[in-house]
Each structure stands twice: as structure tokens, then as C-alpha cells.
Amino acid sequence: MMRLSGLIVTLVLAATAARADDLPPGPMHDTVVKACAQCHSADVVSAQRKTRAAWADTVNQMMANGATVSDAEFDKVVDYLAKSFPAS
Numbered sequence: 319m320m321r322l323s324g325l326i327v328t329l330v331l332a333a334t335a336a337r338a339d340d341l342p343p344g345p346m347h348d349t350v351v352k353a354c355a356q357c358h359s360a361d362v363v364s365a366q367r368k369t370r371a372a373w374a375d376t377v378n379q380m381m382a383n384g385a386t387v388s389d390a391e392f393d394k395v396v397d398y399l400a401k402s403f404p405a406s
């Protein structure tokens with residue numbers, strides 16, 4: 319019985335980890351998840367490393383694809399991405 323409950327705990331933890339994303343916490347986290355993790359997973363975003371200018375291009379391109387980012391959010395989204403996933 320102890321073994322079984324250990325297994326259940328492991329499974330629950332694994333399921334929780336699978337739902338988590340690699341986007342760092344911050345004021346823009348939820349906005350970026352909402353705007354950027356609809357068509358593809360957040361991993362597609364967090365796997366990239368880009369300069370601020372390149373992130374701005376990417377967000378523009380995603381808006382052309384159909385992403386919804388308001389004018390007010392655009393700079394903050396780009397700042398968040400450039401800070402979280404900078405080109406090394």
C-alpha cells in the first residue's frame with residue numbers, strides 16, 4: 319500500500335510538471351502565455367534566444383500569423399521576451 323501511494327504521488331508530480339511552462343514568472347507571464355501558447359506550446363518560445371530587435375520581429379510575425387497583442391502590450395511583451403530569452 320505504501321508503494322502504491324508513492325507511485326500516485328510520483329504520477330501527480332509528473333502531471334503537474336508537464337503542465338508547467340518554461341516562461342519565467344513576472345507581470346507579463348500570463349499575457350505571453352495567453353498570446354503565445356495557443357497555436358504552439360510555450361516551449362517553442364522558450365527554446366529561442368534572440369536579440370530584442372529579433373524578438374520584436376518575431377512578435378510582429380506572430381501577429382501577422384494571427385496572435386493578439388495590443389499596441390499597449392507590444393513593447394512589454396518584447397521586453398519580457400528579450401530579458402527572459404536573450405541572444406547569448
Ligand code: HEC
Pocket residue numbers: 350353354355356357358362363366376377379380383384385386387395399
Ligand atoms: C495564430 C497562431 C500563432 C500565435 C498566436 C503565435 N504563434 Fe508563434 N508560430 C506560429 C507558427 C505557425 C509558427 C511556425 C511558422 C513560423 O515560424 O512562422 C510559429 C513559430 C514561432 C517561433 C519559432 C520560429 C521563430 O521565428 O523563432 C517562435 C519563437 C514563436 N512562434 C513565438 C511566438 C510568440 C512570442 C508569440 C506571442 C506573441 C506567438 N509565437 C504566437 C503561430 C503562432
